[in-house]
Amino acid sequence: MRILAIIPAYNEEDCIEQTVRSLVAACPNIDYLVINDGSSDNTGAICRKKHLRHVSLPVNSGLTAAFQTGMKYAERHGYDAAVQFDADGQHLPEYIPAMAQKMKEDKANIVIASRILAGEKLAGSRAVGSKLIAALIRLTSRTHISDPTSGMRMFDRKLIHRYARSFDLAPEPDAIALFAREGMRVAEVPAKMLDRQGGVSYLGFTSSIRYMLRTCFSILLFQWFR
Amino acid sequence: MSLTLRIALIVGSLIAVVIVARGVRKEHIRISESVFWILSALLLLLLAVFPQIAFWCSSMLGFLSPSNFVFVTVIFLLLVKLFGLSCDVSRLSYKVDQLTQEQALETRQKKDGTAAASGMTSLK
Numbered sequence: 001m002r003i004l005a006i007i008p009a010y011n012e013e014d015c016i017e018q019t020v021r022s023l024v025a026a027c028p029n030i031d032y033l034v035i036n037d038g039s040s041d042n043t044g045a046i047c048r049k050k051h052l053r054h055v056s057l058p059v060n061s062g063l064t065a066a067f068q069t070g071m072k073y074a075e076r077h078g079y080d081a082a083v084q085f086d087a088d089g090q091h092l093p094e095y096i097p098a099m100a101q102k103m104k105e106d107k108a109n110i111v112i113a114s115r116i117l118a119g120e121k122l123a124g125s126r127a128v129g130s131k132l133i134a135a136l137i138r139l140t141s142r143t144h145i146s147d148p149t150s151g152m153r154m155f156d157r158k159l160i161h162r163y164a165r166s167f168d169l170a171p172e173p174d175a176i177a178l179f180a181r182e183g184m185r186v187a188e189v190p191a192k193m194l195d196r197q198g199g200v201s202y203l204g205f206t207s208s209i210r211y212m213l214r215t216c217f218s219i220l221l222f223q224w225f226r
Numbered sequence: 227m228s229l230t231l232r233i234a235l236i237v238g239s240l241i242a243v244v245i246v247a248r249g250v251r252k253e254h255i256r257i258s259e260s261v262f263w264i265l266s267a268l269l270l271l272l273l274a275v276f277p278q279i280a281f282w283c284s285s286m287l288g289f290l291s292p293s294n295f296v297f298v299t300v301i302f303l304l305l306v307k308l309f310g311l312s313c314d315v316s317r318l319s320y321k322v323d324q325l326t327q328e329q330a331l332e333t334r335q336k337k338d339g340t341a342a343a344s345g346m347t348s349l350k
Contacts, residue, residue, distance in 0.1 A: 050280040059321040155272060167253040174257070210258075218257045225251035 001100055003154075004079040005032040006070030008063055011088035013042040015197045020052050026093040034087070037066040043190035046162050064170040071155075071163035083154040087159050089197030091152045094188065095138055098137035099154045102189045109184040110156040110176060114147035120192065123220040130210055133173045136219045146188060161183075174218035178226060227277045235274035235296070242267040262310075266303050273299070280309040 005023060009016050016034065017215050023032055036044045045052040055069060067084065081103060085091050091113070099111040115122065120136040122130050123125035130149045137145055153171065155163065159179065162169065169175050180186050246263045249255040273280050273296055284295035 059324045061321075112266050168250075168256040210261075213261050213265075214258050221264070222247070222250045222257050222260070225247045 003030045004074045004082045005085045006152040007034045007085045007087050009043050010037040011039045011041045012087040015089045016087050023093040027096050035069050038123045054080045067092035074160045075164040076111050082160050086151050092191050093193040098189050102187050106187045108187035110186045111155045112150050112188045114188040115148040115151035117190035118192045137177045141177050155159040174215050177219045178223050232274045235270050239267040239271040
């Protein structure tokens with residue numbers, strides 16, 4: 001099984017090198033691609049100097065477009081699965097083989113690395129948001145997903161094609177809800193995660209509200225028209 | 227607020243929801259963009275179903291009639307959206323400029339590379 005780790009990076013000069021190094025060390029058989037999303041800091045320069053496998057988008061295009069770039073790369077190079085992997089060092093590469101194993105065993109289309117299954121408790125507003133999204137997915141798709149907001153997800157070939165061609169498919173929980181409702185198999189494996197190792201989260205207060213509105217509307221309403 | 231206006235608002239906001247849903251289905255609009263239109267439609271629906279809100283707000287703000295308050299609300303929403311769109315257009319044209327330049331410079335660089343390899347030089 002050929003796996004590509006897609007690492008979208010926007011202004012991640014503090015941790016991108018370390019993230020890639022630990023990924024390569026833990027999973028030497030897994031390819032990776034850093035997508036430098038028009039960073040204004042030294043992310044691009046670090047990728048060049050340290051010879052990280054990367055593409056640089058000339059303008060900042062957002063997580064969805066950056067991730068789609070990775071999916072197009074995966075499609076063109078015939079990968080069997082692609083895993084969404086954070087540049088900030090939150091995700092532990094040790095869990096990728098377990099996710100691949102689960103994908104094979106369960107014939108799953110999506111495998112999510114779940115913090116909840118690993119016994120972790122989300123705190124504060126993140127916990128509320130995550131629980132709300134999980135409830136909405138249960139309601140509309142009859143699928144139980146313990147950690148829908150986990151950013152570490154593995155997609156199979158079918159979904160690589162789907163993402164590569166999509167008009168409006170974000171690597172976010174509402175897409176998981178859509179896939180689940182369409183009858184795709186969603187599996188989860190327990191996985192611990194770290195706190196971000198540098199840089200700042202792109203989710204401030206207003207963008208959190210916007211994120212929740214978009215996600216909730218998408219799951220509750222727009223899913224039925226897509 | 228007349229009954230006619232209320233009915234028009236209800237019908238209008240329902241039609242708006244249908245149009246937005248069709249737009250999403252036909253891939254004319256992204257979900258993140260359509261949230262604004264759905265919220266606006268819901269706001270108008272709310273004002274039509276509970277005109278007391280419009281009555282209360284218009285008396286608080288000193289409007290002559292609640293329907294004026296509804297109109298002002300709509301105009302305000304449109305202005306906010308229009309400004310947002312203006313910002314989007316500026317950002318988009320900046321990005322297109324950057325992409326065009328990037329593409330042109332990249333092509334030049336490739337030509338320079340092959341020209342140097344084959345010993346050809348440009349007009350001096």
